[in-house]
Amino acid sequence: MNSSAVLDASKAGDGLVGDSSLTEAKQANYIKVDEAPKFDLESYIANYKGRTRFERLFLIGKCSTVLSLDALRLAVAEAKSGKDVERYEQAVEALKQAAPHDPDAVLDQRWVDVTKQTVRAETDKLEHELKGYKNNLIKESIRMGTDDLASHYHAVGDLASASKAYARLKDNCTTPSHFAVMHLKTINVAIDRGDWFGVLQAVARYRSGPKPEDDQSKNAAKISSASGLAQLGQGNYLDAANQFLGAEPTLGDSYNEVLTANDVAVYGGLCALASMDRNELQRRVLENSQFRNYLELEPHIRRAISFFCNSKFRSCLDILEEYKADYLLDIHLQRHIAALYNQIRTKSIQQYAVPFSRVSLDAMAKVFAPKVVGGIASPTKIGSPFVQELIKLIENGTLDARIDLEKGLLVSKQTDLRKDVIKEALDSVEEYVNEAHLRLIRTNLVNAGIEIRVTPGPMAAEELAGRTPW
Template identity: 80%
Template sequence: MTSQQAAKQAALFGGEIQQNEPVRQYLVKVEDVPKFDLESYIANYKGRTRFDRLYMIGSCSTVLSTDALRLAVVEAKSGKDVARYERAVQALAKIAPKDPEAVLDRKWVERTRQVVRAETDKLEHELKGYKNNLIKESIRMGTDDLASHYHAIGDLASASKTYSRLKDNCTTPSHAAAMHLKTINVAIERGDWFAVQQAVAKYRSGPKPEDEQKKIQPKIAASLGLSHLELGNYLEAANNFLAAEPTLGDSFNENLTANDVAVYGGLCALASMDRNDLQKNVLENGQFRNYLELEPHIRRAISFFCNSKFRSCLDILEEYRTDYLLDFHLQRHIAPLYTRIRTKSIQQYSIPFSRITLQAMAKVFAPDAVGGLARPTDINSPFVQELIALIEKGILDARIDLEKGLLVSKQTDLRADVHKEAIESVEEYINEAHLRLLRANILSAGLQVTAPVLDIKADLGTRLGRGPSWN
């Protein structure tokens, strides 16, 4: 938030607006109607991520902006985070100034701030008393309550610091596991992805409750996968999402749902794995199949890619692009993910051929251009420019013959390579057989020269001048 924006907000709402958490900037405007129903979609989530997703949809979607921001105002008002409520009201006032929810409820703001201050003082005072009494379990519970309070009011930095102090007072593996999961939740909200990875590493290296492993493992795997996704490490993200046990259900919907794991894992795998790995690690993965059943279009897209039906794969992805552009974690990764998948498709399509007509490729990868442009294979057409860029980057090992309208591969003659390797193997075998026969003939003729066997003691005695019989 800039100083001018802060001043404008202060003038609008009669005071300073405090921001306790980082605010994402949403630059993508989505004009199309998504496939999901807003209320049904948001009902899958709970906790603070519901507001995050509603606010993002309201900021980016021109179709759902009013409905999403109205729901975001109601969601914020049901909690204790005043800054979120004020931010949602501001956003709604910009697009629907006459909406009843676009008017700031000052009484609620003042009342909530008073309640928050009183509760903060109470919890801090109680924790101080527990520390004076040196009761370890009471200190742990008091610290946990204070951290949860900070989390609820949006003071994520204080929540993170307070949760980190729980370590010395955790007496059981269950306490330690709960602490790590809460630390991960706060780190995800803050967008501190390295902190998420550190918390996962600490959980894995510390004591773990054996009876809760099936519940905790998918949360840990999904959290680590999400951190790699946000950092742009798509292969690592795919591997972690694919490793999540199918017992996640709705137990982690304060951050992710099982549907999110299917979409994030499937897209990251498509963007980073070859066809053999996709077939083995995704389609034939028994535990991830349970996630794919929740999002069958992702499974179909991967199947089409493995079967070289690239047009069908890309069509499915384009069909759901609007939905993914309105996803809180996925939006800024859609462009690189889709680009990688499209590039891989072009590579795989061209591998079996030494020459391909640009017209045939355009029908698969640019069907709109074929019907809409007079010469879709002209050098100035977007598709040909895309191929040129791939060739210049070294991604596509080929050259373009514009006169004949061909993409010519630079691959060597594979048949000639096979023949050359076979001839080299035969020559190597003949040479080795010749040497073996030569050695056998030398041995049979008695022409082998053997090294003399020396008597070490006799030789040593002679050298010392004591005679050969010296002992």
């Protein structure tokens, strides 16, 4: 798969207000993806709404050599349908670099000027209204005015101001429904900012705060998904898997301003594969009736996990490689794919070697390095990429084994079970001899008519009850 080249993303944040740039792409370089993904662009992006539509289109446009122009044209149209001028300028500039003569690559300065003027007027209007509400000391009006202003900031891309406005909103919330809506909106802004710590804080406040009974189940799936996304963003793959696996199966398309149910299946499945052993995967993923609803949307993820649980590691890795281009074009997965795939591959090698005291390098190479077996290099040579990979795993303690290059074997460092059995037998004999000796002493004392007096103390009750140690 040709997806190794890295493009400079330094221009991706030009013209953006504060931290209103792309959620993931702003934090790292873009990865160039030459292979065509399996999804249809228009069908894929139709599953999303809100700011994430632009972010996903822009990332695909910057990274995919196959879909670049189509994605950037759609990104320009998406930005122009909103009120975030900086995003529109950013998309036009990116399209201009990719296709200088494209009609959409020309900045519509009139639209920019009119939109800026409209945004400024609307901001002034909302701030003036909120000031009046505060002067009148009407709590509900203050809450609604603050919420309108925060939503406006979010829409125009001023995420820092939106976050501050939502933080002030809590002082005027009076019902569980108000608090729930406030926390969800705070979470959405934090996700758009890439502020994963802020997401987890808001999730914790939502879970510990008052919640309306009628929509608790509806929001529970959103909260678990947002928490899983934050853990994924921080690289905590096991915690992310736990959150996604616990998501209620009621998400549907109710949270497509952030992610879809398909995303939950992919994110949760990959994180689980990277962080759980086969028993956990079988019990907590494949046999999880709640998560099964998500896996049905992405059957290849379910197949990959099933293959891993059944020790069919080559089939599992082939499926993941087949969909790698799709995942590299995902706004939240891109910068984690290398780590996730590496952990899954390392776990596969570990699990493959577990049942054997020694295993042929040729046999392992057929599973984990089929291209090597095809004639590029011998897997038994010290310079082979596969052997070098094994050496690194041994050096860092991941694989408890040694390599016998002369015989072409991977030899596990198993403990000498014979010594352990002998030691356990000797310990048992010694314990038996001591107990028998004490019983003989007691028998001799009884036969001699010697009375055993019980000395008052903590052991007296046990001795009187006939439970004398010897």
